Amino acid sequence: MPFRFSRCITLTLLMVSASSWADTTPGSSVANQGIPEKGVAPCMSCHGPDGAGMAPTAYPRIAGMNAGYIARQLKNFRAGARSNPVMMPMAKNLSDKDIEAVSAYYAAMPIPAPAAQPPSGDTEKIANDLVQWGDWSGRTLPACAQCHAADGNGIGAFFPGITAQHAGYIKAQLLAWKAGARSNDPLGLMKSIADQLTEKEIDAVAAYYAAQAGAKPIPAHNTAAVFIDTPKEKADDVHSGDVHQQGAPPAGRKPGESGYFQSPLRDAIAETPFGDAVRQGQAIFQDTNTHAVSSRYVGNDQACGNCHIDAGRLALSAPLWAAWVDYPAYRSKTGKVNTFIERIQGCFTYSMNAQASSAGGVPAADSETMVSLTAYSFWLAKGAPTGDTHLPGRGYQRLEETKQGFDPQRGAAVYAAKCALCHGKNGAGVTDADGHTLFPPLWGAESYNWGAGMHKIDTAAAFIKHNMPLGLRESLSDQEAWDVAAYMNSHERPQDPRFAGDLQQTAKKFHASKFSLYGKHKSAKGFILGEHPATAPKSQQKQ
């Protein structure tokens, strides 16, 4: 059996390297000898000297996991917030100091090579779809990659690496969330997802990740600093909004339900030059700020896909199929009829702050970027009736105003509880070393500027209500959505490109709406918003 053979080689090789770790890392004592006087067995007894775990018993790989993640699990075992008959008695006897040390020890350990073979055929296809795309249009199900990073190696302390992990362990966890036996997932995100997965799908993604080479998770220090972790006993309260508990559908029609326009399947992109343009458009849409073709026009850390979930397919998330059949159209924002291309150029001007890009402006109508995005949008709309400005699910579906109005201060608490997990304390989101945006920045120099639609609290509230947190759409109450939208937009961001030197004139001309705080509200630093807009020296050096 090739499995056993390669496994033995791996173990032998890694025991050598692990022993050198044992000599130099503070947590090595607990890891390799345990704490006999407290009844704590050496971690390596089950997880192996190389931290690779054991496939047959579904003991997880812990080598190279994020230290914060390991520590959190140990503390959860210790507090009973995560239940496991083997780990709970061990963790109970570990001090905070022990936990920090042993977590650091394993976090620093090299990740063993995956022992499993990747799935093939149907299973491979099921896994690839879920890993990369999820099932937004069917079940509003995010892709694994959206929180565990594109390569599955994890992000920070809350989104563990799941590569080179034993399939049995991954499957056991998904089944545990589904059954309610595990519930220490932030916001109940994993339960919400696991509830909707079939066992076949669980097997497929488990097999997929088990065969992926591991690498260290992407650091996300700013996210851990503010998010309020939810202990087990409160797990049932995380959905303070109106619905979406236990995977139940939200009130009203879910995007995946019938009645919404359905774009062609991704697999249906033809192997033709036109199909190539569509594929490239899809890639640019998702990674606008880092794609080789389009990055030069993006002056911040934003991509189209950040505001248009499921790569522009999802109803109620300003789907591109609805926008396509709606343009050309008159826009009060520009005071004239704009073509679809001009509309997208508007996204670059405001949401992607093209002025601070290396190109210094938006892509031209005949640029590769624009042609690709246009081809992709057109393809998404295949079959939609031209000029139908009432397609269900178009735009963000306005959210009714609440009696209480909106309040940035109330919103701060919502933000800490529901948003900081991904977007971080300072709203800067998470970007990997190559500049890929994992969680988009919500304010500051790398976010959309003061001219973007999202800076308007009504637009943001609608987007948030129907789309956030990712995978838990409609879980915030209307009031929470309004308040957190106000909080988000009460911070500085890049200047409105229409600013011509005078804050109050600009505010009067372009920000008369009560839903814009520009030129009116004082930021936490005591300046009126727009007075000291965030600048992006980093972006200006972008390629």
Place this chain on the structure above:
Amino acid sequence: MPFRFSRCITLTLLMVSASSWADTTPGSSVANQGIPEKGVAPCMSCHGPDGAGMAPTAYPRIAGMNAGYIARQLKNFRAGARSNPVMMPMAKNLSDKDIEAVSAYYAAMPIPAPAAQPPSGDTEKIANDLVQWGDWSGRTLPACAQCHAADGNGIGAFFPGITAQHAGYIKAQLLAWKAGARSNDPLGLMKSIADQLTEKEIDAVAAYYAAQAGAKPIPAHNTAAVFIDTPKEKADDVHSGDVHQQGAPPAGRKPGESGYFQSPLRDAIAETPFGDAVRQGQAIFQDTNTHAVSSRYVGNDQACGNCHIDAGRLALSAPLWAAWVDYPAYRSKTGKVNTFIERIQGCFTYSMNAQASSAGGVPAADSETMVSLTAYSFWLAKGAPTGDTHLPGRGYQRLEETKQGFDPQRGAAVYAAKCALCHGKNGAGVTDADGHTLFPPLWGAESYNWGAGMHKIDTAAAFIKHNMPLGLRESLSDQEAWDVAAYMNSHERPQDPRFAGDLQQTAKKFHASKFSLYGKHKSAKGFILGEHPATAPKSQQKQ
């Protein structure tokens, strides 16, 4: 009664001015005294001293008509090709010289003011629609204005002015064509139209033109020089093609029949800023080379509407609604995916020879011209399924090749018989003093250049078969369409903008198709086509 009153004043005034004409014009003798020895009564006996005719008896206004037109009618009366109990005996006794003289006399006479009041209400609407737009989508019926000029004052010797003409006379002629009592209309064009008009419609257009102020017809000297007029006895043979005699529908589906996509009604353009853009797009589409917004991008006498009949609405005439849902698309011509805007820019580059325009190139994607044309095309496609590349009636519907192939020499005879009537001996078409294109030029400096799709014989043959002669679609045989397309494209026209200095290299790279004569065929002047392309010094001075 205001009618009688104003009529008397008009007559009195004009009798004065008419008497001065009598003194100086050679034809005055026949007109005012007749030729008593031959039994020819003075024309003024019935047509009045001012040539205004008489409304109650439906004697036509002849003052200010084109001399060639008057002469042709007199000769037709004389030969029996036009039947009338009063005119035939008179004309029988007129010599060619008499006819030329009296025709010149009346042609030079000022046109009396119209005596009738314009129609209102329903009748006005019926008239306006037929006069300006015809009923292409319903009955493939051209607008009156398409042959009688926008103002109805006529073009050359074959398309008489019908303004300030008595309603009774207009109605009588239309009914005569319909009944077969009159048949001296070139190509049977008027019969084809009259056959399809209801009496209500006839009344409406007659009333409309009777109230329009008259002006001298637009000269069209080059059209009369070659067109072979059809005598009465051959009137039934003019439709040498397969069908469309007696107003019967052509073989296959007519554009107006069900099964073809229907654009919104013209009246449905909203009174909004978007509607304004659509209206402007429609106006630019029809008068691209003279419209204040778009003329600067047009380097010849072409307009979009020349190749896209009924302002881009007509099936089988490359309708814009089909093009709209088809783009972006990969084009082998450009070797890449083009957006709809790029496609239209291609029309400017090739069909409208933008290089020779005052702007020196095509309109930018965000120009007023392009936004208007885009808005108009989008609006025409309202309700059409995005991405449907198989809409019936799209493009020009390829014409099957014939056993005989195509032959420019054979085509010359077809051209003389069927096309020169409008497009003229030298293919230059007819343009009015303000530069408006009445009949588009088919070759020469003011026509499409060697890069336009229409220069390809297969494309031209398909267009001609399904759309020409205007109002007699499908009346040419396939063989005639192929041959005349070859004839048209065997003349010089402006250079291919892709030409880079070497004729044979350009031909090899862009004209390998057997349907292009560029770089292969010798023109009548003995040069290989493309060797001495037509240049447009006039266009270069355009505003």
